[in-house]
Amino acid sequence: MTKYTINKIFEKAFPTNIWKIEVDSSKPYVAVETRDVETTVASFFVFDFDGNCIMSPCQADGKEWTLDSIQNGYLILKRVGEQTPVQEGIRIIQILNNEVIFSSYEFVLLDVYKDYIHARHRSISSGESIAIDIKNGEYSSSAEHQFEMACNKIQFPVTYQQIPRFLKQEERIGPLWLSKYGNHYLWCYHKPKNDHFELCLATSNLNQILDQQVILQNMDKMIPQPYFQLGNQIFFMSFNKREIVSYLV
Numbered sequence: 001m002t003k004y005t006i007n008k009i010f011e012k013a014f015p016t017n018i019w020k021i022e023v024d025s026s027k028p029y030v031a032v033e034t035r036d037v038e039t040t041v042a043s044f045f046v047f048d049f050d051g052n053c054i055m056s057p058c059q060a061d062g063k064e065w066t067l068d069s070i071q072n073g074y075l076i077l078k079r080v081g082e083q084t085p086v087q088e089g090i091r092i093i094q095i096l097n098n099e100v101i102f103s104s105y106e107f108v109l110l111d112v113y114k115d116y117i118h119a120r121h122r123s124i125s126s127g128e129s130i131a132i133d134i135k136n137g138e139y140s141s142s143a144e145h146q147f148e149m150a151c152n153k154i155q156f157p158v159t160y161q162q163i164p165r166f167l168k169q170e171e172r173i174g175p176l177w178l179s180k181y182g183n184h185y186l187w188c189y190h191k192p193k194n195d196h197f198e199l200c201l202a203t204s205n206l207n208q209i210l211d212q213q214v215i216l217q218n219m220d221k222m223i224p225q226p227y228f229q230l231g232n233q234i235f236f237m238s239f240n241k242r243e244i245v246s247y248l249v
Contacts, residue, residue, distance in 0.1 A: 005203075005210075005211045005249075006201060006212075006213045006247050006248075006249050007248045008245065008246070008247055009049070009051060010050060010051025011051075011243060011244075011245045012051055012243065012244050013242060013243050014032065014243070014244075015034065015043075016034040016036050016037060016043070017035055017242060018032055018033070018237060018241045018242065019034060019035045019042070019066075020032070020033040020067050021228075021237070022067055022068075022069050022070045023153070023228075024072065025071055025072070025114075025150040025152065025153065026072040026073070026150075026151075027072060028048050028049040029046055029047070029054065029070060029073065029095065030046070030047055030048075030049070030070075030235070031045070031046050031067055031075055032044070032045045032046075032047075032067075032244070033066060033067035039063065040063045041059060041062070041063045042059070042060045042065055042067070043057050043058065043060070044058050044060070044067060044077070045057050046070070046075065046095050049230075049246070051246065054095060054096065055096070055098055058098065060077070062079070064079045064080050064089075065077050065078070065079050065089070066080060068109060070095075071112065071115075071134055072115070072135070074093065074094055074095065074101065075092070076090075076091075076092055076109075077091040077092075078090055078109040079091070087122065088105065088107070088109075089103070089104060089105040089107075090102065090103070090107050090108075090119060090132070091103045092132070101136065101137040102132060102137030106121060106122060107120065107130065108120055108121075108122050111147075112134075112150070113148055113150060114147075114149065114151075115133065115134055116131045116132060116133060116134060116147060117131070117132040117134060118130075118131060118142060118147060119131075119132055128141060128142070128143070131144070131147070153230050153231070154228050154229070154230060155179055155230070156179070156227075156228055156229070157177035157178055157179040157188055157227065157229070158177065159176065159177055159178075160176050161176075163176060164187075164204070167187060167189075167209075170189070170191070171191050171192065172189045172190065173189075173191065173192050173197070173222070174190045175189070176189045177226055179234075181229070182232075184204065184205060184210065184249070185203065185204050185205070185206075186203055187201070187202045187203075188201050188215075188227065190219075193217075196217075196219055197219040197220075197221070198217050198218075198219070199214070199215045199216040199217075199219065199223060199226060200213065201213055201234075201247070203249055211249075215236055215247070216236065216245075219239040221239070232248060233246060233247070233249075234246065234249060
């Protein structure tokens with residue numbers, strides 16, 4: 001394997017539609033929320049960057065629970081109940097042993113910072129708030145803490161208006177996306193084929209294409225945001241929103 005080639009690492013299928021994807025800021029973990037089409041109840045999956053499942057899928061005990069974030073091996077869920085009879089809630093799950101570290105319907109999640117959740121009591125609209133330690137679920141006054149944002153390693157491609165010489169002969173349609181890793185560039189675009197679309201990925205240096213592959217095929221529509229990137233690994237969600245494919249470039 002060289003840095004000049006595009007190599008598929010894994011392709012994961014999910015039983016229902018993917019609603020949300022979050023990436024751990026500290027560990028190579030990806031969390032996925034899916035929703036049952038009929039009940040809209042969420043299920044949560046966690047896998048590593050090689051596609052290995054590291055937490056047995058767990059199903060929420062109500063459709064109000066949703067994935068908020070994943071940090072340092074802990075899954076953070078929130079229960080949405082604003083302007084409804086449903087109570088808000090916060091739940092922290094340690095991923096490796098599937099253990100609930102913290103669960104409460106008394107607090108509303110305000111934000112997630114490095115190592116802490118910032119929250120307030122659901123009956124208080126303003127005033128004193130609390131900091132919940134993600135690793136042990138203990139909480140104290142937020143005034144005792146100085147919150148720091150967790151590191152965000154995710155990179156998204158940007159649209160590029162000037163078509164490079166080596167891509168001008170490609171039969172493209174729609175926007176051209178660009179991201180970078182090291183001294184190499186990643187180009188992503190759609191191609192029409194038999195009344196459908198293909199999503200293509202190419203790597204290049206400043207002068208020429210180094211490798212080129214079709215990533216997704218037979219799509220009825222073009223994808224508005226094709227992938228996200230962590231270092232030299234990129235993640236695509238399929239057109240039907242039931243698969244995640246990852247490539248190393």
